[in-house]
Amino acid sequence: MIQISRSNTNIKGDLQITGSKSESNRLLLLNQLFNHVLKLENISNSEDSQLMQKALSNPTDTIDIHHAGTAMRFLTAYYSIQEGRIITLTGSDRMRQRPIGVLVDALRNLGADISYIENEGYPPLKIVGKKISNSVITIPANVSSQYITALMLIGTQLENGLTITLEGKIISIPYIQMSIQLLSRIGVNAEMISQEIKVPYTPKIEKKTLQVESDWSSASYYYSLVALSPASQISISTYYKDSLQGDSALENIYKDNFGVTSFFENGKLTLKNNPEFIHKDTITLDLNYTPDIAQTIAATCVGLGLKCHLTGLETLKIKETDRLQALQNELTKFGAIVVITNDSLTIKGYNIFEETPVLATYNDHRMAMCMAPLAVKFPIQIENEMVVEKSYPTFWQNWQQLGFDIKHL
Template sequence: MWRSSKKFVILQFKSESMVYKVQAPSTIQVKIQLPSSKSISNRVLILNALSDSPYPIRNLSDSDDTMVLFNALQSSEKDFNVGAAGTSMRFLTAYLAQKPGEWTITGTERMKNRPIGILINALRALGADIEYLEKEGFPPLRIHGQQLQGGEISLDGSISSQYISALMMIAPHLRKGLVLHLEGSLISAPYIRMTMSLMEKFGVKSIWKGQTIRIEPQIYRPVAFLVEGDWSAASYWLQIQALAMERAAVDVIGLEDNSLQGDAKAESLMACLVNQHKSSFHYDFVNEPDLAQTFVVTCCLLNIPFRFSGLQSLRIKETDRMMALQTEMRKLGYELRILSDNVLMWVGERCEPVQKPVIATYEDHRMAMAFAPACLKMKEIRIENPEVVSKSYPNYWFDLKSAGFVIQEES
């Protein structure tokens, strides 16, 4: 049974161990307070700053990514380290480019290898003064902030919607506004619509026709804002429900019926997967790439072959998620195939599983959370570096324990 209610609370719990051994209960009956939406929180933080809002954001996400951005925007420092927070890197870069002052911004070694050249080229075309401190096209950056001219530019829309959102949010502060022509096949369109909707709540109008977004110079209006629960986090409880079947009754709290989040699609997708008893499952995740890991693990454990496309952005996430999935599912006895840069499939091919597998997380929170529920179909599973969940869902392990999962620390 799957139910959701609307209440808002923030819990705090973080794991600091190196490996967790996770074992499932025989039955699950639990009510879970979901974390706040990280995607909405990060956008509203920028909009709050751009509107000089006196209002605190209610139910702000306590994820690492959001706290990094929150602390940077509150700080009087000139040098920022965003760690592994990719959204913070992109949003903060655009925000600082239009704010008078000189700044540097860096991150983890992985962050220094995540490309940002498309965003920097776009900002430079709008008048920004940004230089690379190490490799061309990658952080760290030195930003000489100033009011930007704005104008008309083109941007590849097939890489990351966060580049688009970053530019859109600063557009009202540009002298000429912004006309943004999107080239190629657009990915993660719901996140762009989320940005537009949130900007509108802060008093700014945007026009999106075809492949062009137009935003005139405008003034943001401060508003009091309450952040809804996170649908990406809810997907892991949908996964638990699907794997446990009738042994589970999960009630989640904090979701909105008409959510701005693209990952709200998780509920109907999981229902389709489970209730229709599919012999195979094909889906294009171009608009919901963060759900891919959850559905890969779920399909394999339910013995449902799949073909998932639209996964090109997984290559530049916290890790190369396509390679990570292929490697870690092989430990569980499943041979996945990667076709080109955007298709991952499983045709039912099996291999010898590793005894007592330890799942590597690659500094990726979603690897940990997608694989932990696999213990519902196995005796147990081990998750390496489980603390990575703090990037988006700090209470994940705490919540699993409240649902009856046995979690033991191992070195």
């Protein structure tokens, strides 16, 4: 456990943030599929991306991806087309509780040979790699975008290409669009028209160097910190205004709701607080396209004493933990009156609290990081703080650079 605090709110700093985990893991798999013709720069140093690289180079027949959900989804699809390999794909206790049935059903419908070793619909999986010739699949649109992306990435290797029809309301569209744009950058002409995604068979691509943009989800914690710190100014690299990442919606969300202004120059993003900004009493946002920043936004509201109503959060229940329940549990420790449903979180008001909050992290990196900005208001204690290694291993070092006092208890 650590205690984190800060003696003043005049925060200045210039930080380099690791590459996007979402972009990195897509490009790592594509590089593997295309025989390593891509030179990738600023790859994420997250535990998830390290596990992805380790798994792709693992010659054994058992692959353990621990807590890495993206790796579980992407590798399930990848190993299903590796002819001649028989793989057991497993993970942590939590990973074995995270559903994967929708993806397995889709791959089976294409012709993949995948079976469940323990519980139906959940890892671990036995995957017998084989040639897949089917080219048309229908999948529910309201599932994790990682399922859809996993299919898109291997679609490049199917001899008849792949057409994916999405049924129902699509969630996390920006992540699907990221996948399409990354495919385009390497020379694959994938497209999405209405509810249909088409990925052409692409036997080879040209050699190319690609720089991974830094992670916008990680940037969210600095947006929150600046929102809570009237005199602060923080610069982070490497970020661009025309980002592929859906979480770049932070720029407008924090400008319109919290008075944080973003300035871009030569890959550097500078965040400043507008001291004259007038906050609304209640923040109302549909985060269907950006669920990964919901925890940060909710914590920002608590730090400012604002009410909020956040919707579009149905995927949060199947993440590293049930994030809606975890947020209710932990934000209540700050006096917040929190109501959750299957897809929403509402802060209706506040009670007085006096004790230093001791915050649980639920083996969820974002639960640790989204709470950290609150330390600019009052000391907080965070259990199992090293969960940040999943996506942002240098998180606490960066906060010390910004002048926060971090003590191990």
